[in-house]
Amino acid sequence: MRKFRLYPPVWFLAMLTLQWVLLRNIANPLDILPWIRVAGWGFVIGGTAVFITAAFSFRRHRTTILPFEDSTDKLIQSGIFRVSRNPIYLGEVIILTGTALLTGQLSPWVAVLLFAGGIDRNVIRWEEQALQRRFGADFEAYCRKTRRWL
Numbered sequence: 695m696r697k698f699r700l701y702p703p704v705w706f707l708a709m710l711t712l713q714w715v716l717l718r719n720i721a722n723p724l725d726i727l728p729w730i731r732v733a734g735w736g737f738v739i740g741g742t743a744v745f746i747t748a749a750f751s752f753r754r755h756r757t758t759i760l761p762f763e764d765s766t767d768k769l770i771q772s773g774i775f776r777v778s779r780n781p782i783y784l785g786e787v788i789i790l791t792g793t794a795l796l797t798g799q800l801s802p803w804v805a806v807l808l809f810a811g812g813i814d815r816n817v818i819r820w821e822e823q824a825l826q827r828r829f830g831a832d833f834e835a836y837c838r839k840t841r842r843w844l
Contacts, residue, residue, distance in 0.1 A: 737792025
């Protein structure tokens, strides 16, 4: 029986939607300073930049973004991948953090935590197993020198 997997882009969009639903249905304003909302925009823009930089790295190296595909033939270890093994997911967490800051509410933080925990446990570990099988010792060495998130 094939195990159901929620693909990361769908998971990310679901968490953005959850933030919106929680914001609309659970009022729990935080007493925040105006500059925190400005910081929220910084997080959204910064997270988007991290995401786009990582996505273009796959294109530049002419390899797929999907680590479990047979066409995955390169292990990217340069650029933003020197800082994080998962910069796309990192960018998405940063974006969700920014949107939570923008709201000035407590409830949207639930989606940030669900996304980070869910991606780490259900997606990243699965992808890293696929990369381990594909690249062996090279992937092990990469894991030793580059952290999963930051």
